[in-house]
Amino acid sequence: MVGFLELVKKRYSVRRYSGRPVAREKIARCLEAARLAPSACNAQPWQFIVVDEPGLREKVARTTFGPLAPFNKFSLQAPVLIVVVLEKSNLVAQIGGFLRKKEFNLIDLGIAAAHFSLQAVEEGLGACILGWFDEKRVRKILGIPHGKRAGLIITLGYPETGETPEKKRKPPSAFRFYNRYGSG
Amino acid sequence: MVGFLELVKKRYSVRRYSGRPVAREKIARCLEAARLAPSACNAQPWQFIVVDEPGLREKVARTTFGPLAPFNKFSLQAPVLIVVVLEKSNLVAQIGGFLRKKEFNLIDLGIAAAHFSLQAVEEGLGACILGWFDEKRVRKILGIPHGKRAGLIITLGYPETGETPEKKRKPPSAFRFYNRYGSG
Numbered sequence: 001m002v003g004f005l006e007l008v009k010k011r012y013s014v015r016r017y018s019g020r021p022v023a024r025e026k027i028a029r030c031l032e033a034a035r036l037a038p039s040a041c042n043a044q045p046w047q048f049i050v051v052d053e054p055g056l057r058e059k060v061a062r063t064t065f066g067p068l069a070p071f072n073k074f075s076l077q078a079p080v081l082i083v084v085v086l087e088k089s090n091l092v093a094q095i096g097g098f099l100r101k102k103e104f105n106l107i108d109l110g111i112a113a114a115h116f117s118l119q120a121v122e123e124g125l126g127a128c129i130l131g132w133f134d135e136k137r138v139r140k141i142l143g144i145p146h147g148k149r150a151g152l153i154i155t156l157g158y159p160e161t162g163e164t165p166e167k168k169r170k171p172p173s174a175f176r177f178y179n180r181y182g183s184g
Numbered sequence: 185m186v187g188f189l190e191l192v193k194k195r196y197s198v199r200r201y202s203g204r205p206v207a208r209e210k211i212a213r214c215l216e217a218a219r220l221a222p223s224a225c226n227a228q229p230w231q232f233i234v235v236d237e238p239g240l241r242e243k244v245a246r247t248t249f250g251p252l253a254p255f256n257k258f259s260l261q262a263p264v265l266i267v268v269v270l271e272k273s274n275l276v277a278q279i280g281g282f283l284r285k286k287e288f289n290l291i292d293l294g295i296a297a298a299h300f301s302l303q304a305v306e307e308g309l310g311a312c313i314l315g316w317f318d319e320k321r322v323r324k325i326l327g328i329p330h331g332k333r334a335g336l337i338i339t340l341g342y343p344e345t346g347e348t349p350e351k352k353r354k355p356p357s358a359f360r361f362y363n364r365y366g367s368g
Contacts (some may be wrong), residue, residue, distance in 0.1 A: 004306040048360045050361025121245040143365045181327040
């Protein structure tokens with residue numbers, strides 16, 4: 001591969017997939033990248049469920065959209081869905097998060113999802129991280145036990161097109177400062 | 185560089201730094217990797233403050249530890265601290281997060297911090313993401329305006345040693361399942 005920054009530039013949230021199936025060994029490497037991600041107090045508050053059985057996958061995809069919020073309907077086309085289970089942080093991180101008014105396990109969830117998605121690009125795949133879905137239904141469909149949440153769903157597959165659309169981002173001047181908020 | 189998975193394996197939370205200063209162009213590339221990170225509804229709920237002025241840096245470092253919680257004291261040694269400002273998500277993501285009981289901006293914060301930290305490894309640097317610090321003091325020191333939080337502090341510098349310690353992680357069998365929670 002090229003440098004990491006090139007990988008970042010190539011990555012985009014893929015919402016159109018070709019029908020091509022994804023080999024499990026590719027998924028395994030994406031999972032490995034996520035498994036090695038850092039987390040607060042090394043709590044690793046996550047588990048990944050690979051959903052590639054077609055009937056089940058459709059059921060899970062249908063939790064991500066509805067008539068009033070249709071924007072995730074594309075998930076029906078993705079050959080693989082990854083449901084990221086969110087656990088509570090370990091006790092030290094939970095107490096820390098409570099004292100600092102910050103749910104560390106959500107930050108950790110983002111880190112692991114980023115690792116997964118970047119490895120997907122490395123594999124020639126594309127991914128899209130979804131936070132919007134009916135968590136209760138997902139938990140029921142996949143048998144996620146009480147006390148654990150369905151944190152994210154990641155769609156995975158070969159992009160319909162290899163071209164990365166232009167990224168719309170804040171300009172660097174509105175994004176980074178030196179030694180004081182608002183400085184140039 | 186080598187493949188992305190190798191970068192992930194090489195990465196670790198660096199808590200010992202050599203005294204070697206870090207060129208701003210290296211920091212700029214880490215910032216660029218973070219700037220291009222995805223976020224819910226493309227809200228980009230973040231801004232990055234580079235703190236490399238020694239006096240100021242020490243003040244910020246001293247917000248990360250105290251007599252009862254000394255574990256972040258190593259931050260005094262890091263030649264650069266990055267304070268990641270956390271903004272509210274945009275309105276659509278805020279409503280979505282409220283309805284789904286998930287603070288999307290914290291997940292986004294993790295994604296951007298992961299991008300930053302991985303580019304740091306690519307640059308031969310090391311980083312450690314800290315969630316534990318006195319937010320009120322950090323906001324005051326850096327002039328972070330009302331309505332924005334200090335979300336994370338990332339320590340940055342050259343690692344004292346090039347060797348990556350062994351990572352302690354859940355075994356794959358406890359980490360990933362296929363098509364049903366708890367399956368092999």
